[in-house]
Amino acid sequence: MDFMGAYSPDHLSFLMEGFWVTLKVAFISIVLSFLIGSIVGILRYARIPVLSHVLAFVVEIIRNLPLLLIIFFTYFALPEIGIDMEITSAAIVALTVFESAMISEIIRSGLKSIEKGQIEAARSSGLNYYQTLRFVVLPQALRRMVPPLVSQFISLLKDTSLAVVIALPDLLHNAQIIYGQKQSYVVPMFLIIAMMYFIVNYALSIIARRLEVKRV
Known part of the structure; x- marks a missing residue:
């Protein structure tokens, strides 16, 4: 194992370039999937005729x-019907579509977890359905959703590594290029990318726990 050679300034700089791509793709996907997932989750919770069933399907x-x-499908099949995207955009779209579905379920479950008594009390006090949702149900549900949402965001960050199959120049892709140069770089590369993923994901876990403590 050649740690000195594997961790040369040029190699570390190349890894950081890939790590930046990983974080950028993850951040954009998290923001988009949270927005879309929230809208879908709320619409499903509202049980709008036809639309709720279509979204559920x-x-x-x-x-x-x-x-x-x-x-x-996003990178190879969509171009066949005229929707052509470069690698980074394809990765973001794929991750956003998949994670939006997951987050929508978290949102819907969080909304359903609010006791019916609170909803009935809000309605009896004069609030209409949408005011009750906005001022009573949603604020409480969001606090309950924090742990599962952060857990899903951590999964999304790790899932960005799957985009290596379409040659996204992320952390794992750049590490593969480095250890492809020399067999003795394999273990050092896996150790450092594991550490980099761990640091970010552990930080997110700490934030989630602190938010949960504040909620309690």
Whole structure:
């Protein structure tokens, strides 16, 4: 194992370039999937005729497909129907579609966890359905959703590594290029990328625990 050679300034700089791509793709996907997932989750909770059933059908299909298949479909199949995207955009779209379905279920479950007594009390005090949702149900539900949402965001960050199959120049992709140069770089590379993923994910876990403590 050649740690000195593997961790040369040039190699570390190249790894950081890939890590930046990983964080950028993850951040954009998290923001988009949270927005879309929240809208879908709220619409399903509202039980709007027809629309709720259509959304439920789409969400169940996406949730039961492998993320890798969605990545392949986005990058290789969509261009066949005229939707051509570069690698980074394809990765973001695939991750957003998959994670939106997951987050929508977290949002819907969080909303359903609010006791009916609170909803009835809000309605009896003069609030209409949407005011009750906005001022009573949603604020409480969001606090309860923090742990599962952060857990899903951590999964999303780790799932970005699957985009290596379409040559996304992320952390894992750049590490592969480095240890492809020399067999003795393999273990050092795996150790450092594991540490980098761990640091970010552990930080997110700490934030989630502190938010949970404040909620309690």
